[in-house]
Amino acid sequence: MKYNFVRAFSIAVISVLAILFEAATAPRSLILIGLSSVLIVLGFVRGPSHKRFGFSLVIDVAFVYAMGYYSKFNINYIVLALYLWVMIEAIIWQPFVGSIILVTITYIGIGLTIFNALSYGLNYQITTQMGLIISLFVLFTVMLFMYVSYIKERDQVQRLNLALVKQNDALITANSALEQANIEIVKLTRLKERSQFARDLHDTIGHELTGLIMLLEMTKISAIETEVTGDEIQKAIDQAREILRAMRSLVNTHKEVILHENLYESLSKK
Template identity: 30%
Template sequence: MTEQNKYLINNKYIKIIIGSFILLITYYQIYNSLNYIQTIIFSILFLLLIANEFLRNTNEMMIKKWYYYSLALSIILAAILNCLTPTLLIIGYYYFSKVNEIFYIKNKKKQLLFLLIHCTLYLIVVIVNNLEGVIYQNLIQIGIAFFLYFSIIYLIYIYHSIHIEKEETKKLNEKLRLSNIKLQEYSQKIEELSIARERERVAQEIHDSLGHSLTALIMHLEFAEKTFTKNPEKAQKVIIKARNIAKSSTAKLREAVDVLKKERNIESLKNSINELIDKFSTLGNIKIDLIMNEDLESLNPDFKLCLYKTVRESLTNSIKHGNATLFKLKLFIKNNNLTLIIKDNGIGCDEITMSNGLKGIENRIKTLGGYVDFDSHKNEGFLTKVKIPIHQKI
């Protein structure tokens, strides 16, 4: 709906009341100033004007289809009434009030057309009302009338501009208020999402770090328990190793819960993986074969950390859940793709359940733009295969 329509609808009841009041005053004034025939003509035209105004301000169908015709009719009727009663100021006031309505027309061409019609009819009314008398005086009266006309038009334009500016300011303030509310809601959602993601990251880090360490610790203690009576020296070495694992786990726990610290970088991927292998080497029954290209050390730190965590989680899961004792690890780069293959001899399974550990591996790989496949069959071990494009990451 256009601005002029909103303006009319919002003020329709006020206009009806004012129009009725004007009708009574007008009839009282013209009763003693017009003859019988003029009074009848005036009454018919005036009632037609009031009916036209009423329909234009209350009927939405007229606003949509016949608004401009109705406005033009009001201007013409007001001009004719002004010719019949040139001394009746209230008709002149009504005639000029249409200018404010014209200024609400959004279409500039139609707005200029209605202003031209309004000005032309006003010129005709002034000329008709000044036909009698001296021509020189009439020209002066016409000139004064047009000076007053354009002065009034200018004042109405200033009033209209101020009113529109106030309305636009109100709308802008309302938009800003709504935008501020939405921004606060968005900021709150972002904060909640950030907290949730940080909690997930910390939980994953605790699971990955402590899950591996505790599994290794339990296995060392069980091995020490079995060999304590037969081989005390070997058991003592295993216990010392278990103590070191416990200390290391405590340090890792501090790192995991400290959410403000960045992920630690892996300086040497091969050395870090060998440290993992060394934790199980003292048990005797765990064998891990590692094949790794040296050029992997030039990888982006995020890649090396991801690979390290994937290997750590895979070893932990396979030993803890699959009873694996033999692992084959391959890490290499081919055709701008980083490939990691981990195969064990565990008990395997026909249906893979995505635990927190496997989900953690998958999420880390996806973050780097890669993908991971898990494959397993009963009594055939577990296979993890990772591929990550690295042509933009090295």
């Protein structure tokens, strides 16, 4: 919206200068004021983005041509400045292809304005002035195209860099989560292995000792020898039971060690 007010003020100043410059009569002044008023209003109609009704700049070209047509001079150089303003708007606010089309139409308007001047006669001064003006307009247009293209490419590169930074941050976050998940998997794997070891230890040694106890019990029952033999067998039974209790106690007591330390290191300490 701020740009619209700047545009309106600039067009108003240029129009006033054009009217004062040629000291137009009242009817011609009213026509020029009406044409310049339409140019001012069109900027607000297009909206703050200047992308809505973008090709309405063709209407601007038509009204600028009309202002030059109603001028009493061969060429009103102040009115030509409005052509330049239209090209600036086309290049800045419109896509590349659209701006090319609008700039071409604007140059057609300039050409028609110059063609109208031929009715007053053609001389070296007018030819030189027109050649210089056209050359300056072309040079300015090319430079403006290059500058706007550079700005747009720079903005695109910045957007791409920002997107890459965001993707990189997302990858770093995902990688950290993956590493953490891998650590948890390793912990769970070791926990499973050590738990399996504890179960295997209990099942293997426990079963063997239980079988030993049962065998000794049967031997004791079937023994018909001396009392000493029975006592010795009882001692063996008691010792086997003690081994079983010690094994169970060892597994239960050192459960945390088995879970948190390397299995083979834990066994070597025992």
